Amino acid sequence: xxxxxxxxxxxxxxxxxxxxxxxxxxxxxxxxxxxxxxxxxxxxxxxxxxxxxxxxxxxxxxxxxxxxxxxxxxxxxxxxxxxxxxxxxxxxxxxxxxxxxxxxxxxxxxxxxxxxxxxxxxxxxxxxxxxxxxxxxxxxxxxxxxxxxxxxxxxxxxxxxxxxxxxxxxxxxxxxxxxxxxxxxxxxxxxxxxxxxxxxxxxxxxxxxxxxxxxxxxxxxxxxxxxxxxxxxxxxxxxxxxxxxxxxxxxxxxxxxxxxxxxxxxxxxxxxxxxxxxxxxxxxxxxxxxxxxxxxxxxxxxxxxxxxxxxxxxxxxxxxxxxxxxxxxx
Amino acid sequence: xxxxxxxxxxxxxxxxxxxxxxxxxxxxxxxxxxxxxxxxxxxxxxxxxxxxxxxxxxxxxxxxxxxxxxxxxxxxxxxxxxxxxxxxxxxxxxxxxxxxxxxxxxxxxxxxxxxxxxxxxxxxxxxxxxxxxxxxxxxxxxxxxxxxxxxxxxxxxxxxxxxxxxxxxxxxxxxxxxxxxxxxxxxxxxxxxxxxxxxxxxxxxxxxxxxxxxxxxxxxxxxxxxxxxxxxxxxxxxxxxxxxxxxxxxxxxxxxxxxxxxxxxxxxxxxxxxxxxxx
Amino acid sequence: xxxxxxxxxxxxxxxxxxxxxxxxxxxxxxxxxxxxxxxxxxxxxxxxxxxxxxxxxxxxxxxxxxxxxxxxxxxxxxxxxxxxxxxxxxxxxxxxxxxxxxxxxxxxxxxxxxxxxxxxxxxxxxxxxxxxxxxxxxxxxxxxxxxxxxxxxxxxxxxxxxxxxxxxxxxxxxxxxxxxxxxxxxxxxxxxxxxxxxxxxxxxxxxxxxxxxxxxxxxxxxxxxxxxxxxxxxxxxxxxxxxxxxxxxxxxxxxxxxxxxxxxxxxxxxxxxxxxxxxxxxxxxxxxxxxxxxxxxxxxxxxxx
Ligand SMILES: Nc1ncnc2c1ncn2[C@@H]1O[C@H](COP(=O)(O)OP(=O)(O)OP(=O)(O)O)[C@@H](O)[C@H]1O
Ligand SMILES: [Mg+2]
Numbered sequence: 001x002x003x004x005x006x007x008x009x010x011x012x013x014x015x016x017x018x019x020x021x022x023x024x025x026x027x028x029x030x031x032x033x034x035x036x037x038x039x040x041x042x043x044x045x046x047x048x049x050x051x052x053x054x055x056x057x058x059x060x061x062x063x064x065x066x067x068x069x070x071x072x073x074x075x076x077x078x079x080x081x082x083x084x085x086x087x088x089x090x091x092x093x094x095x096x097x098x099x100x101x102x103x104x105x106x107x108x109x110x111x112x113x114x115x116x117x118x119x120x121x122x123x124x125x126x127x128x129x130x131x132x133x134x135x136x137x138x139x140x141x142x143x144x145x146x147x148x149x150x151x152x153x154x155x156x157x158x159x160x161x162x163x164x165x166x167x168x169x170x171x172x173x174x175x176x177x178x179x180x181x182x183x184x185x186x187x188x189x190x191x192x193x194x195x196x197x198x199x200x201x202x203x204x205x206x207x208x209x210x211x212x213x214x215x216x217x218x219x220x221x222x223x224x225x226x227x228x229x230x231x232x233x234x235x236x237x238x239x240x241x242x243x244x245x246x247x248x249x250x251x252x253x254x255x256x257x258x259x260x261x262x263x264x265x266x267x268x269x270x271x272x273x274x275x276x277x278x279x280x281x282x283x284x285x286x287x288x289x290x291x292x293x294x295x296x297x298x299x300x301x302x303x304x305x306x307x308x309x310x311x312x313x314x315x316x317x318x319x320x321x322x323x324x325x326x327x328x329x330x
Numbered sequence: 331x332x333x334x335x336x337x338x339x340x341x342x343x344x345x346x347x348x349x350x351x352x353x354x355x356x357x358x359x360x361x362x363x364x365x366x367x368x369x370x371x372x373x374x375x376x377x378x379x380x381x382x383x384x385x386x387x388x389x390x391x392x393x394x395x396x397x398x399x400x401x402x403x404x405x406x407x408x409x410x411x412x413x414x415x416x417x418x419x420x421x422x423x424x425x426x427x428x429x430x431x432x433x434x435x436x437x438x439x440x441x442x443x444x445x446x447x448x449x450x451x452x453x454x455x456x457x458x459x460x461x462x463x464x465x466x467x468x469x470x471x472x473x474x475x476x477x478x479x480x481x482x483x484x485x486x487x488x489x490x491x492x493x494x495x496x497x498x499x500x501x502x503x504x505x506x507x508x509x510x511x512x513x514x515x516x517x518x519x520x521x522x523x524x525x526x527x528x529x530x531x532x533x534x535x536x537x538x539x540x541x542x543x544x545x546x547x548x549x550x551x552x553x554x555x556x557x558x559x560x561x562x563x564x565x566x567x568x569x570x571x572x573x574x575x576x577x578x579x580x581x582x583x584x585x586x587x588x589x590x591x592x593x594x595x596x597x598x599x600x601x602x603x604x605x606x607x608x609x
Numbered sequence: 610x611x612x613x614x615x616x617x618x619x620x621x622x623x624x625x626x627x628x629x630x631x632x633x634x635x636x637x638x639x640x641x642x643x644x645x646x647x648x649x650x651x652x653x654x655x656x657x658x659x660x661x662x663x664x665x666x667x668x669x670x671x672x673x674x675x676x677x678x679x680x681x682x683x684x685x686x687x688x689x690x691x692x693x694x695x696x697x698x699x700x701x702x703x704x705x706x707x708x709x710x711x712x713x714x715x716x717x718x719x720x721x722x723x724x725x726x727x728x729x730x731x732x733x734x735x736x737x738x739x740x741x742x743x744x745x746x747x748x749x750x751x752x753x754x755x756x757x758x759x760x761x762x763x764x765x766x767x768x769x770x771x772x773x774x775x776x777x778x779x780x781x782x783x784x785x786x787x788x789x790x791x792x793x794x795x796x797x798x799x800x801x802x803x804x805x806x807x808x809x810x811x812x813x814x815x816x817x818x819x820x821x822x823x824x825x826x827x828x829x830x831x832x833x834x835x836x837x838x839x840x841x842x843x844x845x846x847x848x849x850x851x852x853x854x855x856x857x858x859x860x861x862x863x864x865x866x867x868x869x870x871x872x873x874x875x876x877x878x879x880x881x882x883x884x885x886x887x888x889x890x891x892x893x894x895x896x897x898x899x900x901x902x903x904x905x906x907x908x909x910x911x912x913x914x
Contacts, residue, residue: 097818097820112815116833589748
């Protein structure tokens with residue numbers, strides 16, 4: 001099995017994506033994201049893991065500027081290649097989206113437009129950002145479909161989404177995201193809908209593409225097996241916060257936050273994750289965060305919970321590049 | 331916030347209009363200043379009080395036969411409300427029975443119900459209503475029965491789809507398992523759970539029935555003269571409408587406001603009761 | 610798809626047969642039809658002659674079979690009043706009604722779709738409330754009354770448009786606007802709710818993630834999906850408009866099929882009434898079939914099924 005180290009880090013020092021203190025509030029009553037910070041460098045895969053509902057998808061949508069109405073976003077910095085995106089107009093954001101920044105959504109069944117063919121939906125991104133006419137765009141689409149392992153790409157281009165299985169649709173979504181050679185790919189659980197063999201194939205493809213194109217990938221997943229295989233860096237989210245962030249090897253070797261440790265508790269030998277063990281086998285559920293909450297959000301479920309946990313939580317450093325949010329010093 | 335307040339305001343306004351017209355209708359004999367049928371050929375087409383030359387005692391003026399317009403308008407409210415409610419009761423009985431049966435039993439019964447609904451929808455409504463009234467002879471009862479026999483389609487469609495949704499819910503299955511008779515289940519379990527949708531349909535149908543009655547009467551094939559149906563008032567007055575436009579404006583506004591009120595109330599009830607917009 | 614269409618077709622035939630029965634029954638509602646035709650002044654002999662000439666002396670089932678058989682072969686009977694075959698009468702009057710119906714549908718779509726889209730794009734805003742208010746007003750407006758108001762204003766006061774008849778296209782302007790009013794609320798609400806669903810859908814989010822222009826997102830990706838039910842309902846609305854044109858044709862003295870029907874009803878010309886009811890029903894059924902076909906073209910999921 002591949003591991004993160006084997007591909008050799010061609011990671012650029014400059015972050016492609018910088019997020020500092022991102023906050024998202026829904027309808028003034030739900031704090032879905034509470035101060036997330038993360039960097040993704042060129043050629044790096046940054047995995048965002050956490051239980052269902054902890055705010056992973058919302059974070060991704062916020063980066064893309066795709067939050068719906070009713071959501072309020074704020075951030076100290078939200079920069080793509082050093083350019084602050086928070087101040088960009090919708091039109092300027094649209095220029096980046098699909099071209100420099102691409103996203104694959106969690107819901108492959110509903111994310112393609114039922115009324116148009118695969119070919120027309122894939123081609124229009126290219127035409128929009130690169131021009132060059134439909135023929136060129138369709139040729140490129142067929143090539144990419146071939147690369148993501150779709151058989152008979154020419155035939156698929158003429159088909160409609162409903163004629164494709166979930167796995168094929170997800171591969172179409174991935175190919176579509178790659179139409180303009182993006183620099184940053186945000187992939188929200190791209191493999192959840194797929195069976196294990198296809199999953200492995202897609203992951204291998206992403207790794208390949210990254211090696212070829214120097215792609216920066218923000219990969220959202222539930223699956224620690226996936227993390228172990230592709231991540232350079234991991235951020236663990238809990239209730240809208242990144243509670244621990246570290247290079248993948250450090251995180252598996254020395255998990256510091258009690259939540260991370262609980263997540264990894266099922267792992268018999270450090271570094272080897274059983275594939276059938278998803279997140280969320282910790283008793284209790286993620287609490288709904290309301291404005292005004294202080295202290296550690298995990299304390300209700302934490303076996304080390306103390307009285308101080310109700311106070312503001314300090315950010316601790318475990319190594320030069322390994323930080324976590326907890327009262328405990330490991 | 332603004333939108334919510336507007337919505338609530340609309341509902342209250344609608345309720346107020348409907349209540350007001352209902353009170354006028356019920357207490358018409360006590361409220362009218364004059365006999366609505368008494369002609370006064372000397373005092374014809376007296377303008378209403380907001381125009382020059384108005385006559386004392388006729389705040390809304392008089393019609394082409396010198397009858398007091400306000401009194402006729404109030405009696406007209408009676409006719410509209412009567413037509414509206416009676417039609418809704420008749421069509422509701424037919425439509426809800428069909429819809430609940432089809433939705434509850436499914437299969438062949440449902441196919442038959444769908445067929446009947448399709449047939450009803452393909453019949454040109456206004457034309458058949460006109461023809462029936464013309465052939466049977468125009469009277470209030472005939473108009474009510476005709477409209478009632480024609481306007482049940484939305485009741486049927488909505489009660490059918492909502493019954494289908496309710497049919498598979500736990501408490502209905504439980505009642506079925508407990509051996510309750512089907513009639514009992516439909517009456518005691520299904521109907522109470524779809525009635526909020528039906529209330530909304532009832533407002534829509536009431537509005538439609540009132541508009542249709544007015545149109546039939548306008549064409550001379552609805553409520554017979556000298557009954558002061560608003561549609562008939564407009565029809566009788568239309569020869570004078572160029573020089574004295576208020577003769578058609580007053581009953582028309584009354585009709586418009588009443589139907590608007592019913593629709594506002596219906597929209598508000600829909601939100602309040604959480605009913606579907608339509609089937 | 611084919612079996613579905615076949616089923617729809619058989620169903621349509623059954624519905625037509627039922628309407629045939631109803632339209633036959635309709636004209637026998639009045640009791641003795643011969644008396645009605647002869648009019649109040651006729652003597653008993655006159656009535657007897659009429660009864661004999663039109664075959665009313667035969668048993669009802671025989672008359673019914675006769676009516677079905679001739680209707681199936683395209684013979685809808687002869688008008689008592691015009692002494693002409695009804696089918697020819699309808700054919701002569703049809704262009705006026707069709708022009709009116711299509712013009713009204715065009716006006717309705719041109720008003721309803723843009724307003725519905727705008728309202729959906731700003732759901733909950735004052736613009737949205739305003740559009741919904743237009744729908745409410747349209748729903749509450751009695752068509753014949755609106756017609757009279759427009760006649761007073763544009764026909765009599767300003768004298769911009771004719772108040773009756775249809776010598777040229779100007780005669781259709783007011784009737785088409787009035788008739789359109791009855792279709793606007795439903796079409797507008799449908800466009801609005803369809804667009805609201807589409808705009809909050811995952812595929813529109815994908816379209817935004819692709820960086821497409823706002824125009825392409827709204828007018829292509831969202832509208833295409835929202836349009837499907839609107840198309841279906843437009844066809845049904847056209848049927849309703851043709852049926853509802855009776856009142857408007859009567860007010861504006863437009864000599865279309867509606868006017869013919871109204872005239873025949875008031876003059877007891879039963880074959881015409883019977884035939885127009887049947888004719889409009891057939892048109893309605895055909896339109897719903899066409900709507901299904903249209904939807905199949907627009908919605909690739911249906912095309913394959
Ligand atoms: N439109 C919205 N309005 C209100 N709350 C929302 C909205 N969208 C998301 N949330 C809330 O934000 C929180 C985070 O949701 P998000 O979809 O990001 O979770 P997730 O981590 O992606 O979960 P999953 O693994 O199931 O995809 C949830 O608690 C959800 O209830
Ligand atoms: Mg998610």
